Amino acid sequence: MGMSVGAGGGGRGGRGHRRRGRHHAMISEINVTPMVDVMLVLLIIFMVAAPLLTVGVPIDLPDTQAKAMNVDTQPITVSINSAGQIYLQETEIPVEELVAKLQAISKTGYDERIFIRGDKSTDYGTAMKVMARISAAGYKNIGLVSLQEQDQ
Known part of the structure; x- marks a missing residue:
């Protein structure tokens, strides 16, 4: 029951254990996990x-029964606080x-909303003074903003 080392098997010089000459293929897959993590955080x-x-001037708007408007572009906003x-946009x-x-x-000139x-x-007079100045300047598309009335 002796052990013998044959030519095909267990020694260092055999064919089955040639590790130095073996070339591993490069993995060419992109790891997308970090990119997905960044996208979720963003x-x-x-x-x-x-x-x-949104417009940053704090205004307590009145409620009305009018429907919401379908708006494509951002209009110019003039706000009057209590x-x-x-304020023009957010500047006093x-x-x-x-x-x-x-x-x-x-x-768009005088067609601007x-x-x-x-x-x-x-004060109603202040609001009318602002609207009168804008209208007298030639602007045609002037609208009043309100909140939709909530059913109680």
Whole structure:
């Protein structure tokens, strides 16, 4: 019961154990797991940040029974808060500069849509003064923004 080492088997010089000369094929697959992880994190960040990108002037809008408008492009927004301060988009401006600033930022000239947002407690005269100035300047598409009335 002796052990013998044959030519075909267990020794170092045999054919079955040639590791130095064997070439392994390169793996050419792209590991997409890190990319998917980054995309999911970005998706979550944008989902959280998107509601914060609305017009930033805090206005308590009145409720109405009007239906929501189907809007394709972003209109110019003029906001009037409860203290009577006037904002063009998110920048406070004096009423005397309103028309000049509107003309500077309107892309389609006098056909530009302009939305007026007024707080519930805004003085009616202030809102009418703003609308009169915009209308007298030649703008045709002026709208008032309100919230839809909730059924209780």
